Amino acid sequence: MSTEHSPQNNDADVIVVGGGNAGFTAVHAAATRGRKVILLERGTEDMAGGNSFYTAGATRIVHDGLEDLQSLVEDDPRHATTVVPPYSAEEYRADLEKVTEGRNDPELTDVLIEEITPTLLWLKSLGLKYRLMYERQAYERADGSYLFWGGLHVGNVGGGEGMIEDHTRVAREHGVDIRYGHRATSLITDDAGKVIGVRATTDDGDEVELHAESVVMTAGGFESNAEWRREHLGEGWENAKVRGTPYNQGDMIAAAQAIGAAEGGDFGTCHSVQWDALCANNESNRELTNRLTRQSYFLGLLINRDGERFLDEGADFRNYTYAKYGKEILQQPGSVAYQVYDSTIRPMLRTEEYDMPGISVQVADTIEELAGKLDVDEKAFVRTIEDFNASVNSDVDFDPTVKDGKNADITPPKSNWAVPVKQGPFYAYPVTCGITFTFGGVKTDTHGRVLNERGEHIEGLYAAGEMLGGLFSTNYPGGTGLAAGCVFGRRAGSLA
Incomplete structure (x- = not known):
């Protein structure tokens, strides 16, 4: 809807819609330029933070190794015995192209890679704190040293x-006006089509209009909307578990399209992972957040209810497969599978994900007993494990810090980290599909300026975070979502 409005009556210079990582980064970029900023967050203060709250906080950056990282990360006594392999711009680009099957926008990719490290250093200068992620991305070696892996x-x-x-x-230190419990519903434009504000509904049911020179949309994708998931991702996706915020309903994507914004990115794929299938509260869990993922799968076997393996658990490092294997689980009978380990591998599983009280697990002294505790074809389950054990290459040493080539010559193969499942007790963790975020949003240029179908900037409108389409399709390298939120949030906030 168009309207006339005097800039002198603006409520702020910039309105940012969505209080996750991308939104706050845009807020900081605008506020540190002296702009008056209002941040609209749909969640109440105890439900705020968007999907970012539910993450592990991992951010993929370019660096030259541990010495180069010292200016960014907090001190840790383990640094003295730690090896962090450099991660180059060329590796970053190759990883994005590989996992998205070449569908990543090359211009957005170049900006992301060039600016992510200086952007994190800038955020640190403002007061954010970073560290090396020992518990998720490193293994302790026999000599007590640590080796990081996976980029x-x-x-x-x-x-x-x-x-x-x-x-x-x-944000509060810079005087930002954070308004919780505000669900933005539509964009306000003037007669020339320039965006000049936002309409929102408060938790009290009040309808409000707020005006500004610019609006930055960082309100997430549509992963929390079962109807949209089914429409865009396909039948069955309405059954996926929502890992993060329940508020990413696609409201602002629809609002932008209503004023002529072009679609951007891949609406038919998403980030989805293996997720605890039977935990009593396995959606939008603010207490356990990311710890309901089950991401040590590459060390064991994945077996469905028919008692069969259905993918190569060791195809690549976890960071390059985990965001697409949730879809594979969704397609199995009952949308459930079981991660299976023996007692030799069990101590290597991520403590924060596999050692919490209340998680779903079955334990047994024999494979036959384990099969009897699961909703599986018991004979097929036992046969699958026996056939796998017989196919493991015994001439190669197991090493989880590299793609070790210790494989199982079976269908489907296990290309790396194939260890016979022989030593009891045995463990089975039921997993389903947990959806994280969708890959479709609005089309922008490299500065986050939202474009119409003619490729023209819709004046006054910017986007970042999940709403910015074009970087990801089918899959993504772990840590690039938060990285993109930082880079393009900062870019949008620097112009708004």
């Missing part, structure tokens, strides 16, 4: 919760 090494202190706490503190 993803840095994360926020305190994970997603710590990230949002830091962002919120920094």
Whole structure:
């Protein structure tokens, strides 16, 4: 809807819609330029933070190794015995192209890679805190040293919760007006089509209009909307478990399209992971957040209810497969599978994900007994494990810090980290599909300026975070979502 409005009556210079990592980064970029900023967050203060709150805080950056990272990460006595392999711009680009099957926008990719490291250093200068992610991205070796792997090494202190706490503190230090419990519903334009504000509904049911020179949309994708998931991702996706915020309903994508914004990115794929299938509260869990993922799968076997394996658990490092295997689980009978380990591998599983009280697990002294405790074809389950054990290459040493080539010559193969499942007790963790975020949003240029179908900037409108389409399709390298939120949030906030 168009309207006439005098800039002198604006409520702020910039309105940012959505209080996750991308939104706060845009807020900081605008506020540190002296702009008056209002941040609209749909969640109440105890439900705020968007999807970012539920993450581990991992951010993929370019660096030259541990010495180069010292200026970014908090001190840790383990640094003295730690090896962090460099991660180059060329590796970053190759990883994005590989996992998205070449569908990543090359211009957005170039900006992301060039600016992510200086952007994190800038955020640190404002007060955010980062560390090396020992518990998720490193293994302790026999000599007591640590080796990082997979190109993803840095994360926020305190994970997603710590990230949002830091962002919120920094925003308030710069005088940002944070308004919780405000669901933005539509965009206000003037007669020339320029965006001049936002309409929102408060938790009290009040309808409000707020005006500004610019609006930055960082309100997430549509992963929390079962109807949209079924429409865009396909039948069955309405059954996926929502890992993060329940508020990412696609409201602002629809609002932008209503004023002529072009679609951007891949609406038919998403980020989805293996997720605790039977935990009593396995959606939008603010207490356990990311710890309901089950991401040590590459060390064991994945077996469905028919008692069969259905994918190569060791195709690549976890960081390059985990965001697409949730879809594979969704397609199995009952949308459930079981991660299976023996007692030799069990101590290597991520403590924060596999050692909490209340998680779903079955334990047994024999494979036959384990099969009897699961909702599986018992004979097929036992046969699958016996056939796998017989196919493991015994001439190669197991090494989880590299793609070790210790494989199982079976269908489907296990290309790396194939260890016979022989030593009891045995463990089975039921997993389903947990959806994280969708890959479709609005089309922008490299500065986050929202474009119409003619490729023209819709004046006054910007987007970042999950709403910015074009970087990801089918899959993504772990840590690039938060990285993109930082880079393009900062870009949008620097212009708004």
